[in-house]
Amino acid sequence: MKKARSLFLLLPLLAASCAGEGIPPHPDALRFRERPYTVPDRAALRTELAGGIPAYLVEDPTLPLVDLQILVRRTAEEPPGKEGLAALTAELMRTGGTATRTPEALDEELEFLAAEIGLSIADTHATASLSVLAKDLDRGLEILGEILRAPALRAEKLEVLKAQMIEGMRGRNDSTAAIEAREANLIFYGPDFPLNRLPTKASVESLTREEAASFHARSFHPANFIVAAAGAFRREEMIRRLEALFRDWPHPPCRPLEWPRITHEIRPGVYCFHKEGRNITQGRVTAGHAGIDFRHPDVHAIRVANYILGGGGFSSRMVQRVRAEEGLAYDVHSSYSPGLAYPNPFRIEFQSGSATCAYAARLCLEEIARLRREEVSPKELEEAKRFFIEGFPGFFFATPFQTASTYAAAELFGIPPEYYLTYRERIARLTPADILRAAREHLHPERLAWVVVGDIPAIKKGDPARPAALEDLGPVSDIPLPDPLTLRRP
């Protein structure tokens, strides 16, 4: 980097001929007026609806539209053998009609209003969403209310829904990307983790309407709701509407489940998954080891260290090395995003031609080793810090709806207000020594498990011009792909 610094002194001479009137010869010479940014006031946006339901409401008259999201802390579990019940319930709630509307009438009305209602149930929480033109807000809320309170869950919808889910499973081994994502989760979190309790043909076929009804009743209650809304409404009127919506719920509340706990230990090594096909000319690689959640005191040092390593897009060392210098991958990156409900693993991900996968992995490891060995230069650190400090409003508060949903999610996962208030300050305080310490404590190349998907014989063969082998990364095992419908491996 010394060379780069001395360059800037020379540039005015070299580039003078390029500069026009009032144009500095190098962008480093540009001077900017700082504009202060104030974090949106969480307390001012928050209100408590009757029954103690938290709601973050942001008036935004810019467009004649209202966006609303309800986060629901997960309260029901899928019994063993009933994997797929959560997804089926969410889909049946949306498409199975309500007490006053047949499924067909419901689809017709929503699409006529150009309203969008979404329902999903993840391993930690469920999300219900409504996007509607402001003039149709009352009807949109009425339909959402009916779906959440007492969906009809008509049994005649079950056959098509199950067939759609099973067809989705049939494609589980079609793409190397899907194989990589599934197998990496299994290796990083273990087969018993809720995220990995995947449906099979048998589990889906066994599901009944009654099970979906029971799952719904145990999952959706205002006592577990957190609301985020933004758009063309008056705050007071929205409060009144929401309170009416949540009043006199037909079934009792349930106690929230504990956040899932990771008990699995990641076994380092190389796990190869062969995908047949003449067209499979590229390998997909994901490596990971245990990571952190947002409560960890080093969260910001890790964030910045990862940015420099492989999280900073084009600016990251991995992109410079593997893509820009060597031309071995279009996409190469690392992620060390702190988990919200439970720790997220640190990950490296890239795709490269079959022959160059092992070599690209070696280059990634060299970059980790360098970050653990040497302090980053003050300039590189400063650039990374400025990305987070200047980019901050865009990460969390880019639109009124993002502001509301950022704070709703913070309440769900217990992220304190200080997290956002002190974010920029905590980044600003970081020193090269902090980054070095974070890299040494939180990046462990010897603990990495490598998931490799593609034409495995070609990947193992490698490229004689670029010496590297999968064995260099750890003990190599070949794992057959599971049957997509039973998930049993041969």
Place this chain on the structure above:
Amino acid sequence: MKILALWLALQSPELRLPVEETVLDNGMRILVVRRPEVPRVFCSLWWRVGSAHERPGITGLSHFFEHMMFMGTPTIGTTDPKRDAELNARIEEVMEGIRRIKLDRLEARRRGRDPDPAGEARFQELWKEYQRLAEEQKKISIPEHLSKIYQAAGGTRLNATTGFDRTNYFVELPSSRIELFFWLESDRFLHPVFRHFYSEREVVKEERRMRVESTPAGLVQEAFHALFWQAHPYRWPVLGWMSDIDQYTVEDARAYYEAHYSPENATAIFVGDADPAEVRALAKRYFGRMKRFPRPPPPLVTVEPEQPAERRMVAEADARDLVQVRWHGPPAVHADAAACDLLMAAFSGRSGRLYRPLVEERRLALAADAGCWSLAHGGVLSVEARPRPGTPHEEVEKALLGIVERVRKEGVTARELEKARNQQAADLVRGLKTLDGIARQLGYFETVGTWRDLEGYWRSLQAATEADVRRCAERYLRPEGRNVLILKRKEKKS
């Protein structure tokens, strides 16, 4: 310099999108939409250059050029511009030798012979020399310098994309730092040096492998696309054919630059907390120094001939079963464009013409939908269904086409038209929710026409009648205009 401020009335009196337009003396257009709520500005530069402007032999060059624009200038990306230029020239000499050997290989292949061993030995020598020069160049390079400068200023969403009709470069910046955009964008389009040309060629090959070749139905979809367009340059993929990527030269890129990157072929769009007067002044100072090229960008004159007969492709892949039928539709700014959007919307969604009969009632398919994709010089109208396992594709095709034929004969109902209109309007409004969403809508219209066509499109959407929609169904969904893709899941070998 012309300054026009126009209020684009959308949907209802309370929805207005104030667009301030400036046209520089060099013909470049500058649009500003002020949204001061967050101190950020989404800055984008749209060039009316895409794969449709290429020719066989250089397919994908627009996209590759986009990659090259991140490689720097004499000021950005190197610590020693003089030596860098010398190395670039030397690399070109070596690569010209390699190119000739590659051409000999093509000739040998054409004649069914083995490549000349002497040529192959020479290839290895030249390749070593290239690698030596590239290594030396690396020592004076600042990789991803432009990206680093943007990101260090708080630039997010930094990237660029290429399509059939356009290339756009974008970044979201703190509003206090938009001058950086003017500096870097004017610099990269004034002084491109095409550095690291040949290593980036390898990156683009990896991109092609990732996006097309190694995906379940990528090669089939690419082939179907090439079948659909007979004469128009839309027929080749935006990423280009692999053999063409392998042969690009700096000379090709420079000739392409000189043909297409004259400033009147660009529009810069700023959405966010930007002061229009400040943007105007900066645009004049920075973009104003880009001179019009002696020749204007060449017009695209090829017209897709009317399709005389149905075309059909039957394929197998490790992918979900699919029956897809495509017809040629009108260009995005054509008087029929809005009516075609409404027509295809009537087929779409759970309450549309396709889903319930095919999925719920007759249970022939597990998904069914329709779409309308409008480009600058043509369009694609499509219907598709995913057959249930065990249901013959032919039966699904027959059912799909039966529904289409009925709409051709009877048109759509008043309620269907109203529903489609509501959906198109809501989509447009939702597209304006974010800074980049606004920029993308204006940019799209700037590259298929002008941003004012957005207003014209909106008016057509409101004015279209049942008769218009029926006329479009009759005109565009002709049986002889069908392009049918039957994609079957590949049977597993026992």
